[in-house]
Amino acid sequence: MSETAPQPKTAAANPPVQPIGSNLLPSDVVRISATKDVPQPDRQLTKVAKLIDVSKCIGCKACQSACIEWNDTRPEVEENVGVYENPHDLTPNMFTLMRFTEWVNPETDNLEWLIRKDGCMHCEDPGCLKACPAPGAIVQYSNGIVDFIHENCIGCGYCVTGCPFDIPRISKVDHKSYKCTLCSDRVAVGQGPACAKACPTQAIVFGTKEDMIAHAEERIEDLKSRGYANAGIYDPAGVGGTHVIYVLHHADKPSIYDGLPDEPRISPVVEGWKGVTKTAGLAVMGVAAVGAAIHGIFARANKVAEHEEHEAEKLVQSGDGNGGTV
Amino acid sequence: MTNSWTDIKNTDLVVVMGGNAAEAHPCGFKWVTEAKAHRGAKLIVVDPRYTRTASVSDFYAPIRPGSDIVFLMGVIRWCIENDKVQWDYVRNYTNASFLVKDEFGWADGLFTGYDEEKRDYDKSSWDYKMGEDGFVQTDPTLQDPRCVWNLLRAHVDAYTPEFVERICGTPKDKFLTICGMIGECSTPTKTMTSMYALGWTQHSKGAQNIRGMAMLQLILGNIGVRGGGMNALRGHSNIQGLTDIGLMSNLIPGYLNIPTEKEADWTTYMSTRAFKPIVPNQTSYWQNYLKFMVSFMKAMWGDAAQPENDWAYHYLPKLDVPAYDGMRMFELMNHGKVNLYFCQGFNPLLSFPNRGKMTQAFSKLKMLVIMDPLATETSHFWQNHGIHNDVDTAAIQTEVLELPTTCFAEDEGALVNSGRWIQWHWAGATPPGEAKHDTWIMAQIFQRVKKLYQDEGGVFPDPILNLTWDYADPLEPMPDELAREMNGRALSTVYDLKDTTKVVAEAGQQLSNFGQYRDDGSTMGGCWIYAGSWTEDGNMMARRDNTDPGDTGAFLNWSFAWPANRRILYNRASCDPQGKPWDPSRKIIEWTGEKWEGYDVPDIPVTAKPGEVHPFIMNPEGVSRLFSRGMMRDGPFPTHMEPFEAPIANPFNARMRGNPVARVFESDANQFAAIGDPEFPCVATSYRLTEHFHYWTKHNPVNAVLQPEFFVEISEELAAERGIERGGRVRVWSKRGEVWAKALVTKRIRPMQIDGKTVHVIGIPLHWGFMGAAKKGFGPNSLSSQVGDANVETPEFKAFMVNIEPSAEEPVA
Numbered sequence A: 001m002s003e004t005a006p007q008p009k010t011a012a013a014n015p016p017v018q019p020i021g022s023n024l025l026p027s028d029v030v031r032i033s034a035t036k037d038v039p040q041p042d043r044q045l046t047k048v049a050k051l052i053d054v055s056k057c058i059g060c061k062a063c064q065s066a067c068i069e070w071n072d073t074r075p076e077v078e079e080n081v082g083v084y085e086n087p088h089d090l091t092p093n094m095f096t097l098m099r100f101t102e103w104v105n106p107e108t109d110n111l112e113w114l115i116r117k118d119g120c121m122h123c124e125d126p127g128c129l130k131a132c133p134a135p136g137a138i139v140q141y142s143n144g145i146v147d148f149i150h151e152n153c154i155g156c157g158y159c160v161t162g163c164p165f166d167i168p169r170i171s172k173v174d175h176k177s178y179k180c181t182l183c184s185d186r187v188a189v190g191q192g193p194a195c196a197k198a199c200p201t202q203a204i205v206f207g208t209k210e211d212m213i214a215h216a217e218e219r220i221e222d223l224k225s226r227g228y229a230n231a232g233i234y235d236p237a238g239v240g241g242t243h244v245i246y247v248l249h250h251a252d253k254p255s256i257y258d259g260l261p262d263e264p265r266i267s268p269v270v271e272g273w274k275g276v277t278k279t280a281g282l283a284v285m286g287v288a289a290v291g292a293a294i295h296g297i298f299a300r301a302n303k304v305a306e307h308e309e310h311e312a313e314k315l316v317q318s319g320d321g322n323g324g325t326v
Numbered sequence B: 001m002t003n004s005w006t007d008i009k010n011t012d013l014v015v016v017m018g019g020n021a022a023e024a025h026p027c028g029f030k031w032v033t034e035a036k037a038h039r040g041a042k043l044i045v046v047d048p049r050y051t052r053t054a055s056v057s058d059f060y061a062p063i064r065p066g067s068d069i070v071f072l073m074g075v076i077r078w079c080i081e082n083d084k085v086q087w088d089y090v091r092n093y094t095n096a097s098f099l100v101k102d103e104f105g106w107a108d109g110l111f112t113g114y115d116e117e118k119r120d121y122d123k124s125s126w127d128y129k130m131g132e133d134g135f136v137q138t139d140p141t142l143q144d145p146r147c148v149w150n151l152l153r154a155h156v157d158a159y160t161p162e163f164v165e166r167i168c169g170t171p172k173d174k175f176l177t178i179c180g181m182i183g184e185c186s187t188p189t190k191t192m193t194s195m196y197a198l199g200w201t202q203h204s205k206g207a208q209n210i211r212g213m214a215m216l217q218l219i220l221g222n223i224g225v226r227g228g229g230m231n232a233l234r235g236h237s238n239i240q241g242l243t244d245i246g247l248m249s250n251l252i253p254g255y256l257n258i259p260t261e262k263e264a265d266w267t268t269y270m271s272t273r274a275f276k277p278i279v280p281n282q283t284s285y286w287q288n289y290l291k292f293m294v295s296f297m298k299a300m301w302g303d304a305a306q307p308e309n310d311w312a313y314h315y316l317p318k319l320d321v322p323a324y325d326g327m328r329m330f331e332l333m334n335h336g337k338v339n340l341y342f343c344q345g346f347n348p349l350l351s352f353p354n355r356g357k358m359t360q361a362f363s364k365l366k367m368l369v370i371m372d373p374l375a376t377e378t379s380h381f382w383q384n385h386g387i388h389n390d391v392d393t394a395a396i397q398t399e400v401l402e403l404p405t406t407c408f409a410e411d412e413g414a415l416v417n418s419g420r421w422i423q424w425h426w427a428g429a430t431p432p433g434e435a436k437h438d439t440w441i442m443a444q445i446f447q448r449v450k451k452l453y454q455d456e457g458g459v460f461p462d463p464i465l466n467l468t469w470d471y472a473d474p475l476e477p478m479p480d481e482l483a484r485e486m487n488g489r490a491l492s493t494v495y496d497l498k499d500t501t502k503v504v505a506e507a508g509q510q511l512s513n514f515g516q517y518r519d520d521g522s523t524m525g526g527c528w529i530y531a532g533s534w535t536e537d538g539n540m541m542a543r544r545d546n547t548d549p550g551d552t553g554a555f556l557n558w559s560f561a562w563p564a565n566r567r568i569l570y571n572r573a574s575c576d577p578q579g580k581p582w583d584p585s586r587k588i589i590e591w592t593g594e595k596w597e598g599y600d601v602p603d604i605p606v607t608a609k610p611g612e613v614h615p616f617i618m619n620p621e622g623v624s625r626l627f628s629r630g631m632m633r634d635g636p637f638p639t640h641m642e643p644f645e646a647p648i649a650n651p652f653n654a655r656m657r658g659n660p661v662a663r664v665f666e667s668d669a670n671q672f673a674a675i676g677d678p679e680f681p682c683v684a685t686s687y688r689l690t691e692h693f694h695y696w697t698k699h700n701p702v703n704a705v706l707q708p709e710f711f712v713e714i715s716e717e718l719a720a721e722r723g724i725e726r727g728g729r730v731r732v733w734s735k736r737g738e739v740w741a742k743a744l745v746t747k748r749i750r751p752m753q754i755d756g757k758t759v760h761v762i763g764i765p766l767h768w769g770f771m772g773a774a775k776k777g778f779g780p781n782s783l784s785s786q787v788g789d790a791n792v793e794t795p796e797f798k799a800f801m802v803n804i805e806p807s808a809e810e811p812v813a
Ligand code: SF4
Pocket: A119, A120, A121, A122, A123, A125, A126, A127, A128, A129, A146, A162, A163, A164, A165, A166, A167, A168, A179
C-alpha cells in the first residue's frame, strides 16, 4: 500500500488498480455516539455531499440495484402490494428506496409522479448519533459522513427514534442497525457512492458540498425556467444541514414527496438525552436507566414502538449488550 | 436511428411517442436529460399511461392504444393549416411536387385497388406520372391538384383536432398545445427528435405509425439535421445487429433480399434491384446492389461462385411465401409441419403471441433444441407449473435438448446499438459449467452435418460442401475472423474504377469501405454495410477515442458506425440547396465550393455539386417520400386503421377490420373478440418496466427484488367500478386466455372518452414467467391476439381487448 487515496470530487472516478490507503482515518472522526471528549482532529476534511435531483430522476432503481450489489446485501423477493416501491420500505438489507407519489398539482390540475430516492441524509447534526447509547456505534467523520459501526451496536433501536427521517432499520438476524453509509468505504479510497456512479441520468451526483450547492442552483434555474417557481434545495437547517441534499421542483412542500419532513429536527428529548448519557458513561445499566427514565415522553415525541422499548430493555438486561436474542 | 444517441443532446424538442425511453432505455435517456439541462430542450410524452418518461416531461397527453396515426395525421394537418412547414426543405428535399397518377385515390378508409378476397391491394395506381423522358413529372409550384402535396393536404383533411379527440381520446386542448410546440420546430434553427420503439412497431399497422412521424419530420425539415431524425430505440442491445446481418428468413446481410420463387434466375432477380434514378442527374445508391450481392456470394461460396454459374445463385433458397417469420413458423409447427426447431437466444413461449397456441405447437415437434444461457420457459414448456404452465407433461412427446451458451459478458465480439454504432467488447468473465460460445456450437453442428453430406451424399449437397469455412480452427471460428469476413477483403488485386492502373487493394487485404466492393468476383464481403469496420488499419469497432471536434456529438473515432462511419444519415439535407447549413450553429457538413466537408462523413458523393445531385441518394427520386408509392403494402399515406380488436369500429369504414391487408391465419381469425364486444370492453396494452430486461433479468435476484411479481395497472375509476383493491388479486382474460395478477391501481391511467364511449385501458407489463428468481407469473402473450404488421409481421402486442375482475385466490390447477 503506497499513498493515501484522494478525496473524491465526483462519482465518476474509476477505481484504483493498485492497493491504496484509506483517506478516512480514525482521527477524522469528529463525533462518536455516547462518547464525550472526542479528540480534536488534526485536519478538517472537505465537506462532501450527495445531491439527488428529484426532477431528473427517472425512477429506474439503478441506484437501488448498485447499492445492493456494492454492499452485498440480499433483500427478500417480496410480493407486489400494488405499488412501485420494492422492497416496500427500507430494510436492513435495502439502504435506499425509490418512493413514488402520484400527486395532482392543484394549480395546474396536472398529474405529477414524484419519485424520491429515500435513504440516510447524513445530517450535520445527526439525531441517530445523539440518541445512540452505545459508545462508538455511530460516528461522524469531519467530511460529514455518518457511519454505523456494527460491532459496537447493541440493536436497541434508539437511532431509529432519534432519526427525524425514519431511516435506520434493525436486523432481525444480527440485531444491528443498518442504513446507507454514503459508501464511506468507497469514499475512503477516492470513489464516489455506488448509487451515484450507477445513476444513468446523473440525477445523483457527488462531490464537495460547495460544488453540489452550486450545481443545484444551476438546476433550480432550469426548473424555474420551466415554470417550477418554487424549485429549490432541500438542505434542512433543523438538522444543521445534510450531506445528502435534494433538488425539489416544489421545495415549498417537501412533504408531498412521500412524507419528506417539511422541517425536520431532532426531538428535544434526544437533545436532552445527551446530558444523561454523559453521566451514564459507558455503563450498560446506565443505558437501562436512561431508557426507563424517559420512556413516556420519548415514546410520544418520536413514536417509539412499544416492542422496540421492550427489546432494548431485554437486550440491556441480558447484560452482554450485543449478543442478546430478541 | 437516423441519428445517434449522443446526437440527442443537440435537440430542442424530444417527442417520445410509441416508446418509453426513460424506462426501456434509461442509459440512452441520459442524452435527453442532457438536452434538457444544457440546451433547454423540452420533452413531450404521448402515451396511454403516464410513464416514468412522462414523470420528467414538460408536457404529457394520453392517447388510446392503436390510434397513433390519427394523432400524427392530425399534427400534420395542423402544421399545414397553420403554415408550420419548412418550405425550402419540403419543396427541394421531398417528393411534394411529384405528380401522382390520376387513378390513385382514397375513399372509405381504403386506397384504390383493394381486393377484399385477396386481402391485398393492386398498387399499380400508387405511383408517379412519368414523362416520356423516363423521368417523373413534377410541379414545383405545388399548384397541380395531383401533386403529392395537394394529395397529402386532402388526405389529412379528416384529421381535425375534434376527430383526434374523438378517436384518440386525447383532450383537444392538450393536442393543440402539442401541435404548437411541434410547430415551432418548422424553422431551420429549431429541431425536434422522435424517439420511438415497440409502442409503434407492435401494431398491425406499425410501419405506418412510423411513416406518419417520418412525414411530419420531413415537413418540419428535421431529417438529416443535428438533433432531429427518426430514432428507433431498439429493444435489445444487439437487435440492430440482428437485422443488419439479416437474421430473418427473407434477408441477406446488409438488407439485401433472399430471392423469391418468381426470381428463378440471377437476371430476373437483379432486374428489380438496381433502381435507376427517376429524376435527372441523380445518383441512386442501389445501383451498387450487384457489387454487394456478388461480394456476398463470394464470401459464402468462394471459388464455387463464378460468373459462369451466376455466382452460385442456385445455392440460395427461393422463398415460396413472403417470409418465414416467427408467426408463420409457429403456425406451421402447430399444423405439425415442423419436426426440429432450433431456438437460439429466444424465448418464444413468452415472447410470441397466443401462448396457448405456442404450447400446442411445441408439443407437436419431434425435437426442440434450445441454445441459451438461461433456463427459459421455452425449454421447460413441457413442465407443469400449476396455473403458470398448466400442461399435461405425460402427453408431450417432444424431445428437448438444452445447449447452455455463454452470455454477452462472457463473449468477445461486437454489439450494434440503436445509433448503428458497432462497438467491440471483450469477455468480462469465464463461462460457467459447460456453457459454450454460440459460434462453437454452430461450428460443431456444421462440421457434423457437412460430414454426413460428404459420407452419404444428399439431394443437394453443394451449398453445404462448398460453403467457405476457412477459419484457423474449423471447430471454433473466432470473433475477429468472423468480423473480418463481414468487412470484406480483396480476393485478387482490386483496381480503381476510374483509373484502372491504380491498385486499391492487393489480394488478401481487408477492404477499407464498400466503395471497394466489386461485381467481378475480385472482392468478398459478408455484410456490405459493415465494410470499413475491420480494415488494414485494424479493428475500427474497438476504437475508444472520445474526442469530438466542434462538440457535435459525432465522436467519429469512437467505434464504427455503419454505413461508412456516418453518424447522421441523410446529412446532406442539413444544408440548404446551395450547400450551406440551415442552422450554422448546428453545422454537420457544408459545400466548400469543391467538396463536402465537416464533422461527419457526408451522405453524398463528396464532389457531388449542390443542385445537381439531390440529397436522398438511397431513393431513385433523390428526394424523400411524403407519398411512398407502392413501397408499403397498406398504403402510400398512413390512414387510420383500428387494431384488430378494438372498442369501436373504424370511423371511416365500419366494415373494415384492423389492417385490411394484414395476414391472418385461418386458425387465428376466429380468435378475435368482436368489435365493441361487451365481454371484452377494456383496451389492453403491454410494455416493459425499467427494473427488468425482457424475460432475462427475473433470473437475477437483484432485479427480482426490485420488481418481484406480475401486476397489471388500472385506473382508480376502473378499480372502483369493478371493486378491485390496490394490491388485490385480479383475473384478466381475453378471447384467447386468462392470467392472474396483482392490481396496481393508479392515477396514471385514466378512462378515456372514445367516440362517445368510456373506454378503460389496462396496462400489462411483461417480464414474468415460471422460471427464475422472481415470483411466478404470466406474460401478456397469454392474452394478446395473433396478428402482425402488414409489412413486417411484428405482432400486435400493443392493443387488444380484455376484461378484468377481482379474484379472491389464485386458483389451483
Ligand atoms: S438521516 Fe437519520 S440516520 Fe441518517 S444521519 Fe440523519 S439522523 Fe442519522
